[in-house]
Amino acid sequence: MISDGGKKVLEDPNYIFAKLNISQIEHSYLEDFLMSMSVIRAAEIKIAEAKKNGLIKGPVHLGVGQEAIAVGVSKNLRNTDRIFGAHRSHSHVLGVDNDLHKLFAEVLGKNTGFSSGMGGSMHLASKSKGFLGSVPIVTGTVPLAVGAGLASKLQKSGDIAISYLGDGATEEGVFHESLNFARVSNIPILFVVENNLFSSHMHMSLRQPLNTINRFAKAHEIETKLVDGNDVVEIYRTSSEFIRRMRLKPEPYLIEAITYRWFGHVDWREDIDVGVARSKKDLLNWKKRDPIKRLSDAMINKKIWTIEKQHNLDLKVDELIHANWEKALHDDFPDRKSLLDNVYKYD
Amino acid sequence: MISTTYSDAILSAFDYLLKNYPEVFVLGQGLWSPWYVGNTMKNLDKKYGKDRIIDTPVSESACTGAAVGASICGMKPIIVHPRMDFMLYAMDSIVNQAAKWSYMFGGQLNAPVTIRSIINRGGSQGAQHSQALHSWFAHIPGIRVVMPSTVQDARDLLISSVLCPDPVIYIDDRWLYEQTADLKPIKETPLNDVTPKCLKEGDQITIVGSGYSTLLALNASKKLHSDGVRAEVFDLRVINPFNSINILDSVLKTKRLLVIDSGWKSCGMASEVITSIVENIPTNTLIDPPRRITLPDCPAPSSEVHEKDYYPNEEKIIKFINDEYYF
Ligand SMILES: Cc1ncc(C[n+]2csc(CCOP(=O)(O)OP(=O)(O)O)c2C)c(N)n1
Ligand SMILES: [Mg+2]
Numbered sequence: 001m002i003s004d005g006g007k008k009v010l011e012d013p014n015y016i017f018a019k020l021n022i023s024q025i026e027h028s029y030l031e032d033f034l035m036s037m038s039v040i041r042a043a044e045i046k047i048a049e050a051k052k053n054g055l056i057k058g059p060v061h062l063g064v065g066q067e068a069i070a071v072g073v074s075k076n077l078r079n080t081d082r083i084f085g086a087h088r089s090h091s092h093v094l095g096v097d098n099d100l101h102k103l104f105a106e107v108l109g110k111n112t113g114f115s116s117g118m119g120g121s122m123h124l125a126s127k128s129k130g131f132l133g134s135v136p137i138v139t140g141t142v143p144l145a146v147g148a149g150l151a152s153k154l155q156k157s158g159d160i161a162i163s164y165l166g167d168g169a170t171e172e173g174v175f176h177e178s179l180n181f182a183r184v185s186n187i188p189i190l191f192v193v194e195n196n197l198f199s200s201h202m203h204m205s206l207r208q209p210l211n212t213i214n215r216f217a218k219a220h221e222i223e224t225k226l227v228d229g230n231d232v233v234e235i236y237r238t239s240s241e242f243i244r245r246m247r248l249k250p251e252p253y254l255i256e257a258i259t260y261r262w263f264g265h266v267d268w269r270e271d272i273d274v275g276v277a278r279s280k281k282d283l284l285n286w287k288k289r290d291p292i293k294r295l296s297d298a299m300i301n302k303k304i305w306t307i308e309k310q311h312n313l314d315l316k317v318d319e320l321i322h323a324n325w326e327k328a329l330h331d332d333f334p335d336r337k338s339l340l341d342n343v344y345k346y347d
Numbered sequence: 348m349i350s351t352t353y354s355d356a357i358l359s360a361f362d363y364l365l366k367n368y369p370e371v372f373v374l375g376q377g378l379w380s381p382w383y384v385g386n387t388m389k390n391l392d393k394k395y396g397k398d399r400i401i402d403t404p405v406s407e408s409a410c411t412g413a414a415v416g417a418s419i420c421g422m423k424p425i426i427v428h429p430r431m432d433f434m435l436y437a438m439d440s441i442v443n444q445a446a447k448w449s450y451m452f453g454g455q456l457n458a459p460v461t462i463r464s465i466i467n468r469g470g471s472q473g474a475q476h477s478q479a480l481h482s483w484f485a486h487i488p489g490i491r492v493v494m495p496s497t498v499q500d501a502r503d504l505l506i507s508s509v510l511c512p513d514p515v516i517y518i519d520d521r522w523l524y525e526q527t528a529d530l531k532p533i534k535e536t537p538l539n540d541v542t543p544k545c546l547k548e549g550d551q552i553t554i555v556g557s558g559y560s561t562l563l564a565l566n567a568s569k570k571l572h573s574d575g576v577r578a579e580v581f582d583l584r585v586i587n588p589f590n591s592i593n594i595l596d597s598v599l600k601t602k603r604l605l606v607i608d609s610g611w612k613s614c615g616m617a618s619e620v621i622t623s624i625v626e627n628i629p630t631n632t633l634i635d636p637p638r639r640i641t642l643p644d645c646p647a648p649s650s651e652v653h654e655k656d657y658y659p660n661e662e663k664i665i666k667f668i669n670d671e672y673y674f
Contacts, residue, residue: 057651058471109471109650120471120649137432137475138405171404172436199405201380207404333652343645 010228010258011197011204011211013285020233020298027304029075030295033232034305036074036098037067037292038317040091043100046321047090047107047121048268055329056107058120061088061136065230065262068291069194070095072235073162073255076243077130082148083162084141085134087122088194088261092164097129100320104328117334118342130159139165139172142191146178149189153250160246161189168199170213179220182252190242191217191254194229200265203278217254229257230291260286353501354524357387360505361425363533365395368423371509374401374410375427375463384429384465385524411437411462415445415514418460423509425461431518432478434464445514446489461509466520466558466609468647469654477647479609481557482616484516485587491515491538492587496561497546498528500584503536511538520559520609542590545597549577551674552603555594555620557583560607560640560659567664576674586616591623598624603672604637607659612641635672640664 009015022030044062051060063070066088074095077083085092093114094103106113107121114124122136132148135141142163149161169175170193182189193213197204204211217224223242227234235257242253262283263270270283299305351359364371377383379392379402392400403410407428414426428434434441441462449457468477485492493508493515495501501519508515515538543555546565549572556564561582568578579597583589598604604624606617617639625637640659648657 058473058649109652117650118648120473122476123473123649135475136473140475168405171406173406173408174436200377201383202402202404206379206402334650336652336656339643339648339653339656340645 010226011195013282017228017230017289019301020231020294022233022295022298022302025233025236029236030299030304032075033071033236034292034295034299035313035317036071036095037232037295038313039098039100039320040067040071040094041292042317042321043094043103044090046104046325048263050108052268056121057109058107058122059266060107060121060268061266062263062268063088063091063261065286065290066194066196066259067091068232069192069229069235069257069259070164072232073190073192073239075236076240077162078159079128079130080157080159081130081162082145082152082159083131083164084145084148085124085131085164086138086141086166086169087134087136088166089124089134089164090121092134093124093126093131096131097126099126100324101327102126104325105331108328109333110328110331111334112328112331139169139175142169142175142178146182146187146189149182149187149250149252150185153186153188158247160243161187163189163191165191165193166199167193167195167197167204167213168207170216171199171207176216179216179222179252179254183220183222186250187252188246188250189252190239190246191252192239193254193256194259195256196259196261198261198265198278212256212258214254214256222252222254224254224256226256226258229259230289230294232291232295260289262287350527351498351530352524353498353519353526354385354387356498356502356530357505357519358389360502361388361391362394363506364509365391365399368509370421371423371425372399372401373425373427374403374414375429376403376405376433377429378402378427384427385521387519387524388427407433407436408440412440412444414460414462415440415448415458418458418514419448419456423459423461425463425509427463429465430467430476431464431480432475434462441484441490441514441516442487446487449513450489457512458514459512460514462514462516463505464516464518466518468522469658471649471651471654472647473649474646479520481518481586482608482610482614482619485589485616485619487587489514490587491585493517493538493585494558494583495519496523496556496558496582496584498526499530502530503533504541504584506533507536507538507541510535518558522559523562526562538585541585543581543583543593545579545593546582547578547580549579550601551577552605552668552672553579553581553594553597553601555581555583555604555606556608557586557616558609560609563659563661563664564607567661567668570661570665571668576668583616583620589619589623591620591627594620595624595627599628599632602632602634604633605640605668606637607640607664609659610641611644612639613644615641617641638671640667
């Protein structure tokens with residue numbers, strides 16, 4: 001059960017959330033978090049707009065509202081770690097590789113994108129930063145991440161694996177097999193479950209007996225923590241402790257972060273496929289739990305940040321978005337002749 | 348007679364089955380969502396209740412296995428996979444279990460499950476959201492594989508599939524959903540009586556398709572007709588077990604064979620059709636070598652630039668026929 005001193009549970013849209021506790025975190029880190037989250041937010045809003053205007057052809061799954069999770073986790077990672085995502089992974093890749101131009105180019109299908117224009121929004125990779133792939137088969141990358149952790153264990157590299165997945169992904173059998181195997185083989189992997197309470201149109205309550213999933217970690221003797229997914233500091237603290245331990249002694253851990261997506265399951269509408277239990281009112285309540293505003297407010301409150309600084313940051317983000325978008329727009333599509341390239345690496 | 352779309356034809360088959368057979372129930376992802384499977388299951392949950400129309404967790408493997416299990420116990424379940432790619436988690440239940448349940452136990456038991464699997468391609472969805480894997484399943488003895496291409500078959504073959512005492516994979520392609528036709532009243536037809544059907548007569552070349560490629564073949568052949576090429580078009584309808592007899596007669600007449608398939612070339616349905624014909628006709632029958640139009644040997648690309656080159660279409664088929672054959 002998630003409880004917070006008698007207040008409603010985390011997953012309740014009416015949950016009364018506390019101010020962020022930002023004590024003992026370096027100010028530069030807090031500023032980085034703010035910047036990263038703002039960039040990811042603005043990038044996805046740009047993508048939403050372009051999808052609406054028909055500039056983007058393929059489906060886009062936006063994580064607006066969920067930025068804190070990838071940002072908090074990524075701060076602990078190094079380029080040799082091994083990170084895997086799924087269909088809603090813009091934040092996961094940007095968390096470790098802030099190359100906006102590559103993301104924009106990829107969603108536009110340009111050959112300068114993260115996957116050379118061969119993937120689009122649902123297939124992203126950035127090998128040099130340790131982001132080894134995100135794909136849209138639900139739970140598809142979870143066992144791969146376990147294998148990546150196994151490889152680092154065998155290589156004695158101290159590197160770890162990160163598996164980002166959603167609440168829906170915990171319903172695939174292979175998730176459970178992966179947890180068991182990771183535990184019994186002591187594999188250094190952090191499962192990061194972004195529980196946004198929905199799988200497509202279906203609320204958790206229609207799919208599982210509880211609205212949280214950390215019980216699965218407990219069943220497999222994996223240490224777990226349930227966190228407020230809209231609190232970047234709590235996510236950072238939890239992941240940094242788990243990751244510190246994993247690097248010393250290979251073991252799996254699981255973080256469940258409760259959050260909410262502001263857009264519908266796919267593309268730019270708020271209302272499409274919002275499900276049986278999702279109402280406009282819930283959405284508005286969840287927007288009050290905005291991870292970016294909460295951090296900014298807490299910093300202003302502590303007098304380590306000002307409204308003016310926030311304003312400047314917003315301007316800077318706008319410029320970044322604009323410049324990278326324009327650049328990506330002018331890039332080329334892949335060459336028609338490359339259709340059969342890379343089917344095999346050995347040719 | 349009423350004019351119906353392909354997607355409404357599927358919906359009306361569900362309606363017929365649920366109304367007339369209490370042992371029919373449906374499960375799969377998206378069944379409580381009005382948009383998920385393109386109108387083909389719209390409001391069934393409201394009409395027949397959420398006990399018989401079950402929207403499921405994201406658990407293809409368990410849900411398919413459960414459908415197989417229920418089918419062994421007297422029910423007629425239909426498990427719906429909104430995209431064929433997602434069904435790959437369920438391979439064991441389909442290939443190891445359902446396909447063999449009758450054979451392994453000497454016919455004492457059987458698994459009359461229907462697996463509705465949707466081909467959903469294009470729109471830059473890419474490699475994991477575009478596959479047409481019908482040929483794989485056609486390889487497996489014990490599983491019947493049905494691919495309706497016409498509006499009439501979309502309805503009637505779903506009914507035949509569900510009433511069949513064997514496990515059946517019924518594959519519909521979203522690119523067919525907008526087709527319309529006037530439907531005859533429902534008449535239950537045993538699946539064994541369903542054989543390849545001639546959709547257009549001609550005497551110069553036999554073109555064979557299944558699912559969406561039949562529509563392409565038909566449209567292309569109509570255009571070719573005005574150029575003076577008389578093509579005969581066959582729709583496979585059931586690709587396993589595959590009965591080639593009508594097509595054989597056609598090829599003996601036209602002496603040319605072209606197969607169009609929405610899957611890949613290697614070990615695909617096109618190879619199967621060609622082999623079944625060639626091994627049954629005298630050596631010198633064919634004027635031209637048998638040919639096939641399939642996907643290029645690569646996964647579905649995401650890029651719109653490549654997508655245009657990837658999928659067969661009417662123009663490409665017409666060009667292929669004009670380039671490769673002299674009539
Ligand atoms: C194997 C498989 N089954 C079904 C789908 C369709 N699908 C795409 S995303 C999704 C929802 C997944 O929910 P969750 O894991 O919670 O991620 P979220 O979308 O909430 O980020 C579903 C069911 C799929 N892509 N792959
Ligand atoms: Mg979710």
